[in-house]
Amino acid sequence: MTCKEVKEQLPLFLYSELSLDDEELLESHLDGCFGCRAELERERALHQALDGTELQPSAAMLERSRLQLASRIASASPVHQSWWSKLRQGFTIHVHPIPAGMQPLGALALIAMGFFGAHMLPSSLQGLHSESAALAPTMSRVRYVEPGQSGKVQVVIEETRERIMSGNVDDQNIQNLLLAAARDPQDAGLRVESVDLLKSGRECPEVRSALLYALEHDSNPGVRLKALEGLKNSAADPQVRQVLTHVLLSDDNAGVRTQAIDLLIQHKEDRIVGTLQELMRREDNGYIRMRCQKALHEMNTSVETY
Secondary structure, three states: OOHHHHHHHHHHHHOOOOOHHHHHHHHHHHHOOHHHHHHHHHHHHHHHHHHOOOOOOOHHHHHHHHHHHHHHHHOOOHHHHHHHHHHHHHOOOOOOOOOHHHHHHHHHHHHHHHHHHHHOOOHHHHHHHHHHHHHOOEEEEEEEEEEOHHHOEEEEEEEEEOOOOOOOOOOHHHHHHHHHHOOOOOOHHHHHHHHHHHHHOOOOHHHHHHHHHHHHHOOOHHHHHHHHHHOHHHOOOHHHHHHHHHHHHHOOOHHHHHHHHHHHOOOOOHHHHHHHHHHHHHOOOHHHHHHHHHHHHHOOOOOOOO
16 A cells, blocks of 8 residues: 555545555554555544534524524425425435445435535525625535446535634644644645744744754755754753754755754763764855854864864
């Protein structure tokens, strides 16, 4: 199983929708793939955060909806019955055996039916639909089309319903969403903003772990710089110093290396002497060499290894 296949099946895995064989293959892949394990944790944090908050319609809106629906059903004429009958015929689904991998398309087809049905509602019910939509904006796009029987066309539509959540950066749900966004592989700007917000909250193991991961692995130097800012107060921690040492010797961005050495030499410990001597041998940035040389002199140590 490839990484791409694993990432596509993670939502099904989290909802226990995979077959036993597929689940075993996925777990076997996760055991040996750090990147996919990190993606699984990101997905799990996102699901937990979204599950923790639920939007409930007001009692007044529910009552109004029930009254309008009851009134419409009571006043339905044969013409209306014929219209609904035609609508039902137009969206009749003929079921054929399909591979397990195509089952998600069936779910999307049901979404498409709901989408078209909502847009074809009588005007008296469209107002209610518009009121509900205003509470939760929805974005739609066509994912799949195919010709059907009798000249019909089947269209599968994907809908994404937006939800706005607000709260303090230290609120658990907000923090979980920020932790997930900090590892979003598609949007560097989102990662920068998320890391910047995380570092402004209270320090906790989850946030520190996210900052260390961003510092070591994020491809965007802006994200890595934000992570360094968030680790300033933790520069004495052994794990943080270990990551700073690695970044100082391997990061390809001079700005990141500059901030890393500034943090690392705040506490002039003997165990960083070898790192500083190695840095003097390979570093070509004048400022970093100057800071390194000054630190070695203050520690009464040679700038060269013997």
